[in-house]
Amino acid sequence: MTGTSGLIPTTVTREADLLRASADFGHIVESRPRGVLAARSADAVRELIAFAGPQGLAVSARGGGQALYGEGQADDGYVVDMAALDEVRCVPGERTLVAGAGALWRDVVRAALAEGLAPPVLPDHLGSSVGGVLSTGGFGGSSHRFGLVADWVRELEVVTGTGECVTCSPEVEPELFHAVLAGLGQCALIVRATLRLVPAPTLVRRYRLYHPAPGTFFADQRRLARDARFGHVVGQARPALGGDWQYVIDAVAPHTGQVPTDDGLFVGDLDHEQDTAEIEDLSYEEYLYRLDRDERLLRASGEWQRPHPWLTLLLPEEAAASFVPSVLAEGAQEGLRGCGVVQLRPLTGSALHAPLLRRPPGELLCLLSLMRTAPPERPDVVGQLVAANRAVYERARAVGGVLYPVSALPMTPEDWRAHYGPAWDDLVRAKALYDTNRILTRGYGLWP
Ligand SMILES: Cc1cc2nc3c(=O)[nH]c(=O)nc-3n(C[C@H](O)[C@H](O)[C@H](O)COP(=O)(O)OP(=O)(O)OC[C@H]3O[C@@H](n4cnc5c(N)ncnc54)[C@H](O)[C@@H]3O)c2cc1C
Known part of the structure; x- marks a missing residue:
């Protein structure tokens, strides 16, 4: 039924898939989705969100599954498994690399090093996904000089909580771009990212x-x-x-x-x-x-x-x-x-x-x-x-x-408000605009 808006997109309900999507690396919190979408295109993600949004059903992305406290789970909703969106394409002439959200950093490194290039900042462990790290920020050994992994993104293709596919960058739709990077999946799910590269040492x-x-x-x-x-x-x-x-x-x-x-x-x-x-x-x-x-x-x-x-x-x-x-x-x-x-x-x-x-x-x-x-x-x-x-x-x-919200820590909405401080109002505005039904990435517990 995929491709027909209004009808339930094809999601998997096999027990093994539901169990996998109910857990994460933390092995502390478990919540069961009603279905898992094995995403193969931005369109499939858009359709699922368009279906879930009006019903207020939770939707979360899953990349490498390294969340610690249920942040990527979707209680009685849908988990979007990004694993198949794993394209990695280095563009050496532009010193960029285009990666699907489900690509793992070890695949990004392999493709970039083959061209003598590398992202300036990488997480220490390369088994997490591109989308998972960009949505949390990402620290690595070079962060003292070059900041976050997310600070080196040139462009993002995302699906918002209102079911729109948008390409955003610091120049185009900058509000959305800045709401997504280190944005804990609150406004949109990342489908593809263009990363900036620098020459790699040998x-x-x-x-x-x-x-x-x-x-x-x-x-x-x-x-x-x-x-x-x-x-x-x-x-x-x-x-x-x-x-x-x-x-x-x-x-x-x-x-x-x-x-x-x-x-x-x-x-x-x-x-x-x-x-x-x-x-x-x-x-x-x-x-x-x-x-x-x-x-x-x-x-x-x-x-x-x-x-x-x-x-x-x-x-x-x-x-x-x-x-x-x-x-x-x-x-x-x-x-x-x-x-x-x-x-x-x-x-x-x-x-x-x-x-x-x-x-x-x-x-x-x-x-x-x-x-x-x-x-x-x-x-x-x-x-x-x-x-x-x-x-x-x-x-x-x-x-x-x-x-740093990659932690096993119960947080109340009041805690989150204090955490964001002066940035809270911007986040509230972005949430209202891009995820009106508040369906995305509820596992963090940001909203009452
Ligand atoms: C062994 C280990 C080592 C680590 N080392 C580092 C490190 O050196 N530096 C560092 O910064 N972090 C590190 N982390 C933390 C890890 O990078 C983060 O937890 C990251 O968010 C995991 O991404 P994931 O795709 O593997 O996890 P997932 O559990 O799949 O996702 C994590 C969160 O990101 C969201 N998400 C996933 N994909 C998308 C997407 N496409 N769009 C929007 N939201 C999405 C999920 O919904 C969830 O909330 C480490 C974790 C582990 C387990």
Whole structure:
């Protein structure tokens, strides 16, 4: 019946498809759709939305399924599976790449590198979809210099919540363009994106620099966020003996051709432990695909399929040096020592452009991500960890911190209003214009 507006578009109701669309990487929240649309064209998405809208039925997109707390689910509505919209076409002459919303970043990287090009910012893990990352914003190792993944989009093809296919860009329909990037799928679903590319390095030299205490770590991260010596900078807190934490900067210098022999130029002025520093040379491609191996191991151990009550916050840099150690010292975070990753990413405020990405004021910021795995079959423990996320979020707000909405955190409409602050009115206006029936991406719980 597809193609006949007013009639139910052809959606799948096989149990396996419904179950898959009822869950996500978080494995915490589950809600069952009444159907799944395997989208093969913008037109099919438009028809589904045109059908669901007047009935007020929820519609959400699903890309890589990496949402953490049901943000891509559609309770008793329709999930649009974007997987088949996976076209990836590099246009080297224009230094752009056209990607279907369901294409994964690893396919984007493969096509771009084949032409000696790459997106300036990429998420660390390349298994998420183009649409999923652009709708949340997207941070990567180069975000301290080049902002969000979403800041490098030239054009979008979207289907709005009112069922219109629109091509938008900073010049054409700019309100819609800016409402979609980092817009949590509230105004439109992305069908295709044109991404800007830059010449890719061929090699990288990677430095792992260990700090026994947070003070020198944050001072060095601050220094590296301010200059351009490294293309990628990420950091981690890792469990140390005796219940402490040690801090590691993972910094990467890109090269094309010869790798310089003088490491002192890169790390000579930093305050890490000299004798434990690790240095390795990799191809840029190996570096970009570095987490594929971790994913294979986590899948093999079963951790990939367990609940993931993650929390990600943007902190004012001046608060991070005391906030992070005090959070890690809490009993509720003990599990992170055995099963999880604590990520600390330096960011530069002026590099972040998408208006709907909320962030603390100020030039230097720190992204803190508590990425933990909960035991299976223990909903009580998962509930405690989600409650702990809420407590950390409250504490972060008190020091000027802001949520990155890729988190397992219950949020009320009042929380969202506070989260968006001065941007709230613009979002309300855009929602009324582009998703009048408020059917899109209800999983975030933005609206009463
Ligand atoms: C192992 C792992 C590593 C990660 N690393 C990073 C990282 O380095 N940097 C970073 O920024 N994030 C990272 N993330 C977070 C991840 O990129 C985001 O959760 C992203 O939104 C996932 O997109 P998806 O398509 O995989 O997920 P999905 O669950 O399919 O979608 C996520 C959200 O986006 C919406 N959405 C999906 N497709 C579209 C579309 N076409 N149009 C509109 N809305 C859409 C969904 O409805 C849902 O609300 C990581 C997540 C995991 C699990």
